[in-house]
Amino acid sequence: MSTATTTNSTTRSTAPKKAAGMSAASLVAALPQALVKLDPRHVFRSPVIFVVWVGSLLTTVLAIISPSTFSVGIAIWLWITVVFANMAEAVAEGRGKAQAATLRAARTETVARRLVGDGPDEEAVPGSELRLGDRVVVEAGQIIPGDGDIVEGVATVDESAITGESAPVIRESGGDRCAVTGGTTVLSDRIVVKITTKPGETFIDRMIALVEGASRQKTPNEIALNILLATLTIIFLLVVIALQPMAAYSGGTQKVVVLIALLVCLIPTTIGALLSAIGIAGMDRLVQRNVLAMSGRAVEAAGDVSTLLLDKTGTITLGNRRATEFVPVGGATAADLADAAYLSSLADETPEGRSVVELADANYDTGSGDRTVAGLQRDGATFIEFSAQTRMSGVDLASGELVRKGAGSQVAAWVVEHGGTEPADLKAEVDRVASSGGTPLVVAKQQTGSPATVLGVIHLKDVVKPGMTERFTQLRTMGIRTVMITGDNPLTAAAIAKEAGVDDFLAEATPEDKMALIRKEQEGGRLVAMTGDGTNDAPALAQADVGVAMNTGTSAAKEAGNMVDLDSDPTKLIEIVAIGKQLLITRGALTTFSIANDVAKYFAIIPAMFTGLFPGLGTLNIMRLSTPNSAVLSAVIFNALVIVVLIPLALRGVRYRPASAASMLRRNLLIYGLGGVISPFIGIKIIDLVVSLIPGMK
């Protein structure tokens, strides 16, 4: 497969990254939407918030029947709780709206020039009436009417509408760069596109739905969590219902308003309110990194991944072999070798050739100021290009001096041909370089009138991207195995794998090998993530639990994967895993926090309910809250405010650093478990100090 697709990956100019935080303004902006969401049909989707909603309605009725500062206060704050819960979701959704608006603009109705039959005749049809398999003509300046593959021609295309990248990209028929996206603009030339997606289901349509959260389905883990929250809600409902007869038996029947307040405080409103916002924000974090997940399920699966398949070229290594070392042999000096290597590579425009020039320039005096290709040619030098027959390149200087560079056996033969001998240490050095995973290039020179000599070996090797080794180490602490996929021979692959620090490698990999590897990992119960862009990657992308297709790839690849990286940066897989984990951690942390909060609420409300009946229970009022009414209202207010306080955390996600599960658990349990027990004691006390000032709270 080809992964040399990082051309448009580095910079993004048009779509600025949104700040990860949240401003007070965005809260206010979300308010109208939050009020609209008070519709019971909407609230019903979250069982916890629905209970609060019903409670608000009941207390409102009760407050109207027998008004008091307390009952009105409770009714108001219960409604505020529901509004805050809606607001969390509205804020999260609001962030996707702007992006969706930009995309909508790109989805303007186009007129397609459809080819009739196989012939060259065209007919004009609206873009929305295109069918699968239709062939349309698009010329410079026109918008591509739908997703498809180029079947004829080559063109530069402006894809900034979806990628935010302003530099045009080249799209051509055949191969792995044939896919075009509806809504993007052809800048030059003429292409014929075969439509592969139905109108209304195009990539842009799906993107809009995704960033808006319209097509958001609850993920498996979210459903499971909702079930647990619903069960807790039922338990607390029973607790509160059973409390009344017990209170009556004890001689202290409770006001219904107080019971509702207790219920709302006990049920896990915090996580219930923030649950959908966390999910939306998780998707949004991916969108901000220019990755589109086709489903929330895929994001969750990313957190669960235990094996990463990474392509060597472009992901682990820089993509091209580079000269890293000059090894002189047979008595030649390193400077002689560097000089000859420089001369022989001067006209070589391949990345390898340029790297030789750069290495010589950087370490030796090559006189590069006056020795240029043009200058030497003017002086009468002849450059010899690499050919498959000679497997050598080089230069014949005007002075009669000949310089050659090439594969070991060829250059050795050339030296012998020109009266020289092969130095004894050459073979050893060539083998050493080869066995370390590098590619040896041998350099030789013939001075006028003397026999040719071998000067030494250029060590070309795949250079591992800086920082990759550290990332693999991090992944290992997170329990993720990395497998390097490469077309190299096993020897070379092993050497690079060792240098990069990956756990395993698949050498001379064919698409079938890749598929077999994924199956094997999955049979062992592991979840596999991979990236790919070619049509031959499609089956593996579909088989993998997380398949990230490059946007530059074919539509088959994009269709098969469950994520698309608009930047086409295969390294991003690692970030995607981190985002998936962060999503799950945030959910768990806020659930733990929410449940832990209940302890303090009991200590506020139970003494308030029963101290009149059993003065001894006043001992439980460890927060020393001023009056029973103030205690209950303070707990309710805390319960509402904590939602707003935690919205930024829900949107940003809990801080995440790669670490082992054990240390992450320790840290998060301490912060969200223990913190969740302690913080409401402080919060409720502070609120009580304020609330007790309200007249009528006695």
Added chain:
Amino acid sequence: MNETLSGLLTIGVLVVMLAVAHVPLGNYMARVYTTERHLRPERWLYRLAGADPAKEQNWKVYAASVGAFSLFSIVLLFLIIVAQGILPFHNGETMHIDTAVNTAISFVTNTNWQSYAGEAGTSISVQAVGLTVQNFASAAVGIAVVIALIRAFARHETSLIGNFWVDLVRTVTRILLPIAVIVAVLLVVAGVVQNLAAPMAVTGVTGGAQSIPGGLVASQEAIKELGTNGGGFFNANSAHPFENPNALTNLFEIFLLLVIPFSLPRTYGVMVGDKRQGWSILGFMAILWGAAVALVTWAEVAASSGVAGSMEGRETRFGIWASSLFAASTTSTSTGAVNSLHDSYSGAGGAVLLLNMMLGEISPGGTGSGLYGALVVAIIAVFIAGLMVGRTPEFLGKTIGRYEITLSALYTLVTPALVLVLGGLAISLPVAKAGLLNSGPHGLTEMIYAFTSAANNNGSAFAGLTADQPYLNLTLALAMLLGRFVPMLLILALAGRLVAQKKRPATAGTMPTHTPLFVSLLVGVALIVTGLTYFPTLALGPIAEALS
């Protein structure tokens, strides 16, 4: 030797005995449930029941077998009780129909709640062929179910979780029966009664005539404790000198009721192929049990040190320490045998006994039921906290997804629902309230204790509540029935889900479930979930009493 020293020594000896016994017993039990070999008497039993021991069952068939066997047991026991007048060894014992229903359900559900007086309600025949048989069978059913769950964790990508009939029969023939025989002999040696003689007529010190019945006490006593049953031969249960004559038998009986529940975590560790998993569950159980023993003892010693320092409701031959140790152990094992009157405990002490049961009998709980209860706590803990390591929660390589958490959450819901609904109803109905001895918080505690004991299949009585009346007999029977079989059904359904899953290998990214951190997480989850469920009830009952 003063009481503190002797008390500490008793606890120390008990802990050493358990520590020594649990590994070999746990290993032995693991072997019992994994070997392919059948004993000849076992083959006869399978032939009798028409079961094919070589054929394993999926969870539905397993659950149906449990249900059929238990229903048959209830009906049979009910008929034996009702027909006791025409059976041999009858000495005028009688039971109302509603009491008989209650008793039949009680013994089949391993609750052994007795709303009748043991020696006055049941004849020797009923005790021997009815109750004692169920003492074995009900304990074996509990163990069989947890073994099925353990297999579900140990196996993968299959639907088979074992054969109920094999698990049931082997539990009786290879574990309960052999141990009970040895124990019964030891108890007889130590002074427990075992005879078929007619009641002995004696004249008391005040000159009053008394009729003292004997019976096959030692044999029933052995399985009563070993199977965490708790149904006493005599009304006074283990406070009766014929059942529990001295400090030595007392210590031995406490050991017996704890030994299987504390050994099952080892069995579990061995069967899932990771003994550390067993250690962490054992640690969790031991911490809760140890804390309960310490708190009850502390509360009772403190309460008895005042002017009113009382031995009320306790036997002088045991004293406060050994009584507290027995009380804490019997309530945390779903045994429900008593050697002292729980009604006489202080507010704080009584609250801990109540809390032991409210935890869901997991510290270490009943035979089998304690471990599956603890494993559900582990699943809930893994689900909530496991998300915090950034992966879909998994336990022993099995993903805790939608169905797994639904079943576990429902499991957690069952007993609180029974206690709160039936308890709340009873406390507001005059017909039930009439049975209360006390009013105020203590009265509430008496009522809640009864339903907590029944729904959690403990069977101990707080006393004070006269429960032998139709309303309470029937609602308590309902609590026992649902509190036993609904959770079992959920556990087996859970086993069915888990066994079908692939096993995911543990990596550094997997939340470890064998560390001290996880043990403290389990303790935290168990206490918080229970505390949140029962705090208002406890506040109006024992806490209000303790703080007044």
